[in-house]
Amino acid sequence: MRFLALAWLVLVPRLVHAQAPSVEPGRALFTGERPLSGGGPPCGACHALAGDGLALSANLGPALSSLAGVDPSAIEGLLEDLPFPTMTPLYAGRPLAPEERTALAAYLAAAAERGAPAPGARLVVLGAAGAGLVLAVIGLAGRRRTRSSRARILAGANTIPGGHR
Numbered sequence: 001m002r003f004l005a006l007a008w009l010v011l012v013p014r015l016v017h018a019q020a021p022s023v024e025p026g027r028a029l030f031t032g033e034r035p036l037s038g039g040g041p042p043c044g045a046c047h048a049l050a051g052d053g054l055a056l057s058a059n060l061g062p063a064l065s066s067l068a069g070v071d072p073s074a075i076e077g078l079l080e081d082l083p084f085p086t087m088t089p090l091y092a093g094r095p096l097a098p099e100e101r102t103a104l105a106a107y108l109a110a111a112a113e114r115g116a117p118a119p120g121a122r123l124v125v126l127g128a129a130g131a132g133l134v135l136a137v138i139g140l141a142g143r144r145r146t147r148s149s150r151a152r153i154l155a156g157a158n159t160i161p162g163g164h165r
């Protein structure tokens with residue numbers, strides 16, 4: 001048991017560190033946190049991948065979990081040619097820089113392995129957020145109404161003989 005705990009303490013930070021540097025720059029480019037140097041739109045505007053991308057649910061383009069198992073160098077080649085009708089005109093005058101293709105390919109390959117979040121999970125999150133919003137609006141509207149009607153009744157009570165408190 002103690003051995004397991006030790007192994008966990010030693011291994012986990014290494015694994016995290018081993019992954020973080022190679023994947024993070026690509027993730028930032030994908031989500032648009034870091035703009036593409038050529039001025040092209042961020043991939044996450046149209047593609048969802050492993051929960052990254054606009055509002056977890058960008059879906060003009062296919063979910064890129066289809067890239068699972070594809071070699072990063074093959075993905076890099078794809079990003080150079082971009083043989084996809086919807087994307088070609090957008091990136092025609094705005095090519096990806098070579099280091100951006102490398103960073104994106106590393107991120108795409110790793111994230112595709114993680115896969116897309118289950119649609120069920122996404123619905124639960126959106127449903128909970130929506131319910132929270134509705135409750136908050138009802139709460140606010142209700143609070144305002146109770147206050148003003150109470151004030152009105154109290155003000156009215158002052159004009160009724162014997163009604164003063």
Ligand code: HEC
Pocket residue numbers: 041042043044045046047060061062063064066067078079084085086087090096104
């Ligand atoms: C304007 C929306 C849009 C943007 C931005 C975009 N894509 Fe796409 N992408 C698409 C569409 C739509 C397809 C499906 C083929 C088509 O209709 O062109 C596609 C297809 C792909 C495919 C092939 C996937 C498959 O399973 O066939 C890959 C890989 C890909 N895109 C990667 C990227 C990367 C990486 C970026 C960012 C540099 C990006 N895309 C930006 C819309 C977009």
